[in-house]
Amino acid sequence: MNWCDVKNPEKRHYSLLCPLCGQRRADDGLMLSCARNHSPALLQTSYEEREFKPLTDVDGVFRYRSWLPVTRTFAGAGGTTVLRSERISRFLGLPRLWLAFNGYWPEKGCFLETCTFKELEAYAVLGRMPQESPVLVVASAGNTAAAFAAVCSRYARPCLLIIPDRGLGRLRLREALRPDVRLVVLEGADYADAIALAEAVANRPGFTLEGGVRNVGRRDGLATVMYRAVEETGELPEHYFQAVGSAAGAIASHEAAKRLREGTASRRTALPRLFLSQNAGFAPIHTAWQGRTGALTPHDGSHAFADELTNRCPPYEVHSGVRDSLTESAGEVLTVERASAMAATKVFWDLEQIDLEPAAAVAAASLFTAVNEGKVPRDSSVLLNVTGGGRARLSQDFALQQAEPHLRLKADGPRDESLDLIEGLFATPDAARPRKPPVQPTAPV
């Protein structure tokens, strides 16, 4: 397999395929969509390696680098830990329950330092980008920003993070931010507002949009959760539970299952049935799926239990997006009340002494309900994606530092003025421009 040619580090071991028009093309590391003029579709990666071949001498996300769209890797990158909890299995009466834990839980070998699975996507997105790249613009509800902040800062990758003000509390990090990373807080905004501003910034020279679910690096980085599960358990799970905002992780897990089915098991193996969950009261994907239409109803996420799930514009209708993934997997979307999510949090704390992120609590609560309602047979295999956990535990072990914004903007402020101010953040002498990084990635590999 020609995974990466040292003499030609930008030569890639995969191509990009448009699932709608069938066009295949080489990746430049930044591309987000098909160049042809047709309705939206999520580009797919097509790897030269067709078999599932984890690198057994590598830990973390880059263990699966033959199925990652990267030309370089980063030493010390974390990954998912797949484990069983006898206590929780007994509590639920679900002996074949596996937890895909993404976070900090040192006794179990979990060391994602920003405590969510967003760290997986950050490593894969950066590994995909060319060595000399424009400033990466990332919109986030909070957790993605924390992941990119930590990784871009450590490896000196120029990055602009745009978050709504309510996400700032997620950016409590082990290390102070280096000047390569600039943080903009949008006041009175939600995630969709942050995305809109990020897209406007990225239209200016010197910036490139990370692109969220459209970035194959992001999705394939998140796909490693399923790869890790199959490597650990030896089979695709029958049921897969995850809480979703944009549903990038769920789409990625579905894509991973299809790739694994082609590369490992019999094609007769059923794909995992997706059980996706959202906050009761803010559930645009649930509403759309119940109606089986493309319509997304506006929601107010200000009182949601898990605000990281409050994306009012998820990629539902787009080709190979949420609706297609649910259809292909015979999936289901559930909603979870605040009290149920809090009860699930308590179960994990009482039985395993580990704290859950709100989104992971929503997913766990949806599993508890689905089991109790008989939607999941008790003898079936189940994978619960614990998308984040251990933040309280991390703060006990390390003195975390709150990242301070470099700029605060009003969501309804004048757009051109906001863009000028953001550009100005990268004009100062100590600001981010590609230069010699303090920590070199292990690239090319």
Ligand SMILES: [Zn+2]
């Ligand atoms: Zn196309």
